[in-house]
Amino acid sequence: xxRNLPEPLQKRVTxxxxxxxxxxxxxxxxxxxxxxxxxxxxxxxxxxxGLAESxxxxxxxxxxxxxxxxxxxxxxxxxxxxxxxxxxxxxxxxEQGLDDDVQVFNAIAAQLGRSDLILGI
Numbered sequence: 001x002x003r004n005l006p007e008p009l010q011k012r013v014t015x016x017x018x019x020x021x022x023x024x025x026x027x028x029x030x031x032x033x034x035x036x037x038x039x040x041x042x043x044x045x046x047x048x049x050g051l052a053e054s055x056x057x058x059x060x061x062x063x064x065x066x067x068x069x070x071x072x073x074x075x076x077x078x079x080x081x082x083x084x085x086x087x088x089x090x091x092x093x094x095e096q097g098l099d100d101d102v103q104v105f106n107a108i109a110a111q112l113g114r115s116d117l118i119l120g121i
Contacts, residue, residue, distance in 0.1 A: 016077040034083040041092040
């Protein structure tokens with residue numbers, strides 16, 4: 001799965017795969033906190049805010065899918081990568097700040113057979 005990602009993204013995804021699996025409630029809280037921050041830092045109606053909200057919606061759908069534990073772990077990685085303060089490209093710093101998050105999400109969605117959730121950049 002990570003072979004299709006650039007090296008810095010592969011490295012971070014591999015690290016996130018080692019984290020213990022959290023409950024759905026914990027992940028939902030993390031995602032909600034991230035969306036609050038996104039709405040505070042990104043202009044209303046901006047491409048970046050729309051992308052953050054689309055990612056969040058798709059992550060919720062992915063997490064509510066019937067997934068085996070390995071699949072839930074991958075979905076958690078996608079969520080955790082999004083909510084990280086410092087990933088390959090800081091989310092709120094530029095117009096392309098969420099592009100790496102989309103790449104990670106898309107790779108995981110494809111791996112889990114959910115190509116219907118893949119986002120264009």
